[in-house]
Amino acid sequence: MNKYFITLMVSVIFLTNPVKAQTIHALADIEQTAFLYAAAEAQANYDNPQIIVEALDKRLRLQQCEQALQAFSNSVSNTLGNRTVGVRCSSPTEWTVYVPVKVKVLQPVVVAARSLVANETLSKADITLEMMDIGELRQGYIQSTDKVIGQQLKYPLSMGMALxxxxxxxxxxxxxxxxxxxxxSAGSMEVRMNGTAMGDASVGEKVKVKNSSSKRVVEGIVHAPGVVKVTM
Incomplete structure (x- = not known):
């Protein structure tokens, strides 16, 4: 069974018009509605999500809702990290409250086992797996060490940082x-020739090529494995 965790903190959201004590809607009910909504969304995509609900300010006074509360969200792209869940009442008085929540999902990701420098070729000893909140990894993450061993770093990476x-x-x-x-290529005309690469290159990078027929060296852009394009 998945477990959820609620951490209550304080935010400042309140109304200035007092409502009689016997008609006040319980803030805990609003927070629970937001929690269940965020949990259901997260559980549809991730295992064991942790839902942190920020407590509503106790000065908030809302009339008791006679209908079931409705939760909603304007977020359509991301269910992780910091977000808000709207909770709406339709009767007898319409009101809407936005509850701040945070959705955390801990998963094993590849991190640097030591401080690494740019252009370093990664070995098994350079990397390890560590549980991290993937919602905090805005630049993405890698979950298999096999995918990175033997590859080169573009820039330095401190120990413990996700790759x-x-x-x-x-x-x-x-x-x-x-x-x-x-x-x-020149306009709509295209000519294909054999050549010899004068260096190593990735797709999109420039590389010099020696034409096998004319022996002329030209510079082109790698279009695909074994294919270099030159604009005349």
């Missing part, structure tokens, strides 16, 4: 000395 996908250099799809197809 984002963008932190790895793209795989080289063209290697120095490799025979490739050189595609020269």
């Amino acid at each position: 984002p996908p963008r932190g790895l250099k793209q795989e080289k799809v063209i290697r120095r000395g490799e025979q490739i197809i050189l595609v020269a």
Whole structure:
């Protein structure tokens, strides 16, 4: 069974018009409605989500709702991290309260086992798996060490920091000395020739190529593995 955790904190949300004590709607009921809504959304996508509900200010006075409270959210792209859940009453008096919540999901992600420098080729000893809140990892994360061993870092990474996908250099799809197809285009006309790569490059990177026929060296952009395009 999934377990949820509620942490209550204080925010300042209140009304200035007093309502008779016997007609006040319980704030705990509003908070519970927001909790259940956020939990249901998170549980649909993740295992064991932790839902943290921020307590409504005790000075808030809302008339007792005679209908079941309705929860909703304007967020359509992300159910993790900090967000708000709206709780609405339709009768006898219409009111809406926005309850701050935080959704945490802990999962194992690849992190640096020591301080790493740019251009370093990663080995098994350089990385490890650590439980982290994936909602806090805005640049993304990697969950398999096998996917990063042997790859190079783009920039330095401190010990314990999560390794984002963008932190790895793209795989080289063209290697120095490799025979490739050189595609020269001018308007709607396109000519294909054989050539030899003069360096290593990834898709989208520039690389120099020696034309096998003319022996001329030109610079083009890697379009796909074994294919370099040049605009004439």
